[in-house]
Amino acid sequence: MMRDSHLTHHAPWIKKMLMSEPTTSSPILEMRGITKRFPGVLANDHADLELYPGEVLALLGENGAGKTTLMNVLVGLYRPDEGEIFVHGQRVEIHSPRDAAALGIGMVHQNFMLVPTMTVAENIVLGMSNLPFVPRMAEIARRIRAISQRYNLEVDPNAYIWQLSVGEQQRVEILKLLYRGAEILILDEPTAVLTPQESHELGRILKRMTDEGKSAVFITHKMEEVMEFSQWVRVMRAGRVVAVKKTAETNPQELARLMVGREVLFRLEKNVCTPGDVVLELRDVHAENDKGLPALRGVSFTIHGGEILGIAGVAGNGQRELVEVITGLRKATRGKVLINGEDRTNKPPLDIIRSGVSHIPADRIGMGAVADMAVADNIAMKGYRQPPLTDHGILHPRRILELAQRMITAFRIATPTPQTHIKFLSGGNIQKVILAREIEACAGLLVAAYPSRGLDVGATEAVRRRLLEQRDAGRAVLLVSEDLEELLTIADRIAVLFEGRVMGILPAATADIETLGLMMAGAQEVGE
Ligand SMILES: Nc1ncnc2c1ncn2[C@@H]1O[C@H](COP(=O)(O)OP(=O)(O)O)[C@@H](O)[C@H]1O
Numbered sequence: 001m002m003r004d005s006h007l008t009h010h011a012p013w014i015k016k017m018l019m020s021e022p023t024t025s026s027p028i029l030e031m032r033g034i035t036k037r038f039p040g041v042l043a044n045d046h047a048d049l050e051l052y053p054g055e056v057l058a059l060l061g062e063n064g065a066g067k068t069t070l071m072n073v074l075v076g077l078y079r080p081d082e083g084e085i086f087v088h089g090q091r092v093e094i095h096s097p098r099d100a101a102a103l104g105i106g107m108v109h110q111n112f113m114l115v116p117t118m119t120v121a122e123n124i125v126l127g128m129s130n131l132p133f134v135p136r137m138a139e140i141a142r143r144i145r146a147i148s149q150r151y152n153l154e155v156d157p158n159a160y161i162w163q164l165s166v167g168e169q170q171r172v173e174i175l176k177l178l179y180r181g182a183e184i185l186i187l188d189e190p191t192a193v194l195t196p197q198e199s200h201e202l203g204r205i206l207k208r209m210t211d212e213g214k215s216a217v218f219i220t221h222k223m224e225e226v227m228e229f230s231q232w233v234r235v236m237r238a239g240r241v242v243a244v245k246k247t248a249e250t251n252p253q254e255l256a257r258l259m260v261g262r263e264v265l266f267r268l269e270k271n272v273c274t275p276g277d278v279v280l281e282l283r284d285v286h287a288e289n290d291k292g293l294p295a296l297r298g299v300s301f302t303i304h305g306g307e308i309l310g311i312a313g314v315a316g317n318g319q320r321e322l323v324e325v326i327t328g329l330r331k332a333t334r335g336k337v338l339i340n341g342e343d344r345t346n347k348p349p350l351d352i353i354r355s356g357v358s359h360i361p362a363d364r365i366g367m368g369a370v371a372d373m374a375v376a377d378n379i380a381m382k383g384y385r386q387p388p389l390t391d392h393g394i395l396h397p398r399r400i401l402e403l404a405q406r407m408i409t410a411f412r413i414a415t416p417t418p419q420t421h422i423k424f425l426s427g428g429n430i431q432k433v434i435l436a437r438e439i440e441a442c443a444g445l446l447v448a449a450y451p452s453r454g455l456d457v458g459a460t461e462a463v464r465r466r467l468l469e470q471r472d473a474g475r476a477v478l479l480v481s482e483d484l485e486e487l488l489t490i491a492d493r494i495a496v497l498f499e500g501r502v503m504g505i506l507p508a509a510t511a512d513i514e515t516l517g518l519m520m521a522g523a524q525e526v527g528e
């Protein structure tokens, strides 16, 4: 079977003539020459895709490369401007997700589409009312349990969606597709929201499905997952498929280079840390979570200027509350927060911003951007009151544009122009706009919650570089991350949060993953 990219433009009979190995099966799906234009953007440029039964195809590419668009074309959410789709060798027209479902194609979108106030079973049969008859709920639940067991997708059909974790909700989305008989499953960045354990579990579920002859297109930025889950990889860049590789014959470094179009450094050069004065100090801080339960139980630490303190921990151990207490978004019930030696405990967010604090929130789309404003204005939003963007009350549109242009280049933000409204950008690119703004506007303390989450390798590298630049410029950085490699690479010290307490603070230079892992599980406490 020959599936090199230089052959994908040829007609099937030419490919057959050129094939050196005997074919074991024919593709279950082929997309040929798919082109999709949006105003000012060529989202897909003659993109090809082939998928074989029992195969996981990883679709890899930077934010904005056109992966989601290509899959939205496949499930009938977008009409392509050019190109053809074949399922089991038959040319098909897909006008809606319903058409796609009838062909056995289903997609789990980046943002789940479940109704929180309904049960798992209700969500699964929702929208299936066009069937000749709707079975009774008990029968539906029985069928769901059968599928759950077969694929190891553990969920209670009678649970309400709002009661489920993100990982469980994702299982419901997958179950929903399987219930409807999907043979081809498209998972759009399914692990961006999962813990490492949940991602691992998803890998097992995928394996189970492909053992049964189903196929999957798996979109991700994470190289380890590509290497672990897929048999083939297609790399997209600027709307085009730039490489087709057999997973066993490639490696993360090569894939990263193909994605970004240049060499990517996984290991960043780090200067020696030269700590200055204490910028942030927490003294015995307590706080509650949204349900009124204790979330922080006596957190104390300091961060100096010129230093990055990493916060490690399994999500839900107080990270969110910690960030919110520091940035004024949540009240501390006890203890003190000092910024540059001044008591800033429970001050409103605007006061905190004025004391030189920047915040990259975990929920970037919800908290960080104005959808109906231009990219340039979103970038300038924080700095527009100060020089150089304003002097003596006069705004300088040219300087705003220059700043925006610089950030667009530095962070590789895929936008047609700096004036494009941010709502037209892909999710990853909206994130980059907010990151660029917060990092650029930082004056004393940068609180970064999961800054590289959901970003591609090129953007991740840019973000990490910028965090190190801030540190080298003498600022204090609080870096909350679920990626231990990231913490070990760029933090100077790493504090581990477990059940709202600091289990210990280790120098990053001597910390190892195993010790950190034990501390994250609450098994080992280490003094500073
Ligand atoms: N509905 C849309 N309207 C306008 N532009 C869009 C739309 N959807 C995607 N785009 C643009 O198409 C390009 C590809 O986006 P997308 O397919 O979401 O990329 P990826 O999934 O690889 O991150 C981006 O530049 C994005 O801004």
Ligand SMILES: [Mg+2]
Binding pocket: 064, 067, 068, 069, 188, 426
């Ligand atoms: Mg996408």
